[in-house]
Amino acid sequence: MKIPASAFPKVPYYLGLYPVVDSLEWVRRLLQVGVKTLQLRIKDLPDAEVEPAIIEAIRLGREADARLFINDYWRLAVKHRAYGIHLGQEDLDDTDLLAIHDAGLRLGVSTHDESELARAVSVRPSYIALGHVFPTQTKQMPSSPQGLQELAHHVHQLGGRFPTVAIGGISLDRVQSVMDCGVGSVAVVSAITQASDWQAATRQLLALCPYRDDPHAQ
Numbered sequence: 001m002k003i004p005a006s007a008f009p010k011v012p013y014y015l016g017l018y019p020v021v022d023s024l025e026w027v028r029r030l031l032q033v034g035v036k037t038l039q040l041r042i043k044d045l046p047d048a049e050v051e052p053a054i055i056e057a058i059r060l061g062r063e064a065d066a067r068l069f070i071n072d073y074w075r076l077a078v079k080h081r082a083y084g085i086h087l088g089q090e091d092l093d094d095t096d097l098l099a100i101h102d103a104g105l106r107l108g109v110s111t112h113d114e115s116e117l118a119r120a121v122s123v124r125p126s127y128i129a130l131g132h133v134f135p136t137q138t139k140q141m142p143s144s145p146q147g148l149q150e151l152a153h154h155v156h157q158l159g160g161r162f163p164t165v166a167i168g169g170i171s172l173d174r175v176q177s178v179m180d181c182g183v184g185s186v187a188v189v190s191a192i193t194q195a196s197d198w199q200a201a202t203r204q205l206l207a208l209c210p211y212r213d214d215p216h217a218q
Ligand SMILES: Cc1ncc(COP(=O)(O)OP(=O)(O)O)c(N)n1
Pocket: 018, 020, 039, 041, 071, 072, 086, 087, 088, 089, 091, 108, 110, 129, 130, 131, 139, 165, 167, 187
């Protein structure tokens, strides 16, 4: 893993509600209701198959002045100049971080424990994701949920050096307790995509997890 000589571009600490979705349809819907931070997470398809969706998602994100992160497909994200990329720890092994950095894209990195936190910090990413906080049905996780106490501990350890995003099993009724741990953002999948009324759920989540402009962020 080659680490760039300077940090990745800054993003606001309080990125606000951060939905993670697997289709263009969801990207469109969420931008329409005022979501400003989101991720397109399409798993395990050949680049050629996802490229049209990635191009359109980036275009929609730009048009709405939103912060759209692309999960996994870093080459396509660089090629089409996405706002940012989200990578897991395993992704870090075979990703050209210098290419992402030199192209000026923001980078978010997943972490699950202290050693992953140290590795993420060494990369100086735009934000650090902490999870999974609670049990989740959305993704098979090899580790146990970290819970609120561990989450608060990790946020404290980072000491405000990096914006933080909590993820994993965060339902509407758990958002406030997660925000109370000092995280800047809450990433959710099922709290929106499985909600009986996704628009109402998104509105409530946006209110509980507000974006705050940070003059030092790009
Ligand atoms: C905001 C956010 N946090 C964590 C993840 C998980 O990323 P990763 O570990 O790379 O796993 P996959 O999402 O690729 O299955 C995420 N996507 N977003």
